[in-house]
């Protein structure tokens with residue numbers, strides 16, 4: 210271990226006394242800001258404060274003793290210092306920019322700053338445990354710039370400048386470049402009724418469009434910069450150009466819906482108000498929150514605020530009826546203004562609720578395609594299947610709203626949802642748990658259906674141990690694991706399995722390592738080290754994961770044998786429900802940190818003996834005072 214000593218230790222010692230007295234956490238923070246790094250060595254702090262390295266080190270040592278700053282000794286490197294908690298730095302808002310990474314850390318952001326940032330940046334993470342002391346990490350991604358609700362690049366850059374402490378030329382240039390990309394292609398309706406793709410230059414039409422579009426996407430060129438679009442390929446054209454980095458503006462003319470009068474009768478909670486305001490600003494987005502967090506109610510408030518004809522798409526008829534009831538409960542809408550469009554009922558009203566199934570069918574297409582909806586709301590949007598996506602992508606609407614407990618679709622691609630609906634809004638689950646609106650369970654049992662006919666049949670035909678194994682290895686569990694990891698992407702997770710084949714298959718599907726009894730000891734030790742590494746590395750590189758870090762491990766029984774992974778915050782028990790009760794609660798215990806913030810999800814195949822085991826285990830845990838919740842996963 211090397212200390213950060215010596216380089217300028219010979220400075221005038223009279224500096225030292227003043228520096229030690231002077232160095233407040235605030236000044237340390239200013240030094241970090243100037244360095245554009247979340248950590249700093251004593252030499253760097255000394256340079257920024259204009260004092261000697263030795264005195265800076267002493268002053269930092271004093272801050273460490275007071276508990277405001279932490280230090281990390283990195284082998285063969287100088288010691289680095291970093292604030293223990295961004296939130297403990299000051300009671301006022303603080304914005305630190307890392308322009309190269311296009312990241313912004315805001316400590317105690319005001320509502321204004323959060324609202325502004327949400328227009329052009331994505332909330333990646335929050336740190337700290339108390340709501341009032343949280344640090345917020347935002348990242349500006351290209352799709353955030355593309356979807357930013359501004360009239361022009363100047364207005365967007367103006368918004369950027371209004372929250373950042375100073376100007377960042379490169380960052381602004383990048384933002385302008387991304388903005389430009391999003392305004393190079395446009396679709397419009399020709400006076401004769403057909404759809405035209407227009408490029409900003411001949412070169413774009415010749416190179417970009419030619420390279421990325423298929424022959425059947427365009428019918429014929431109209432000019433050097435315009436082409437006649439095959440009307441069944443509108444969505445495909447939008448998708449292909451989006452993937453090429455050129456999102457298309459859609460200015461097609463469609464029949465305009467009538468205004469709708471709906472008064473909300475329920476008072477929104479603060480966070481719901483923020484969701485709705487953010488949505489109105491952006492005109493599109495996905496409300497992402499845990500089950501029961503009030504997405505439907507926020508959706509109804511959005512319908513009321515938009516006040517235009519609304520199409521609500523839901524996965525099942527039952528949900529269509531439920532939506533109708535919720536609309537009546539939370540708003541003063543006239544029941545005659547709500548139409549149901551599914552199965553035998555085919556009503557189009559100011560607020561129409563239809564199933565995805567109908568929306569994806571060719572013969573109902575014109576009903577949806579021929580008008581411009583004020584708002585389309587995609588409920589449970591992660592369940593939307595690919596054909597429905599391509600169909601609804603062509604639906605024209607002024608506003609698109611998705612509701613989801615996870616932004617990841619069943620095809621495993623969140624890009625799809627972001628492209629077709631909009632950016633996630635309100636993904637900060639922990640604050641909902643903290644505010645007590647939604648109770649975070651300690652253990653949640655999720656009953657997973659069979660999704661593959663073959664697996665279900667095999668199960669039905671088997672017996673004894675084989676039957677138990679097949680229930681344990683239900684392939685639908687893989688999607689469920691993916692979903693849970695995505696919903697908690699900032700948490701370190703362990704996935705426990707009983708069977709080696711299953712472990713290997715899950716690890717393969719997720720692209721993460723699998724540790725079993727067959728894994729050589731040194732490899733196992735190395736993987737555990739990388740899983741634990743983040744906490745330490747987090748302080749030396751500002752929390753961004755290095756290539757070496759592991760966030761997810763699939764572990765077979767060996768994981769149960771007293772290994773110590775204190776930073777695991779999430780456990781998914783994919784199989785092993787036939788095991789002893791002791792083993793079950795041990796698995797739960799493994800991830801329960803002293804703070805009690807770990808979550809355990811137990812997956813049980815619906816209609817199998819796993820269900821019974823899970824319930825028995827649940828009663829056992831319940832008696833021990835553990836909060837347990839049961840959830841049925843939709844088919």
Ligand SMILES: Nc1ncnc2c1ncn2[C@@H]1O[C@H](COP(=O)(O)OP(=O)(O)OP(=O)(O)O)[C@@H](O)[C@H]1O
Pocket residue numbers: 475476477478481498499500501502503504505506507614
């Ligand atoms: N602002 C509010 N005031 C009072 N009750 C509310 C409010 N928002 C939501 N609720 C209630 O909380 C419960 C959950 O709300 P809601 O159905 O909107 O959640 P959700 O996130 O859509 O849930 P799910 O994902 O299960 O569909 C409902 O009983 C609803 O009436």
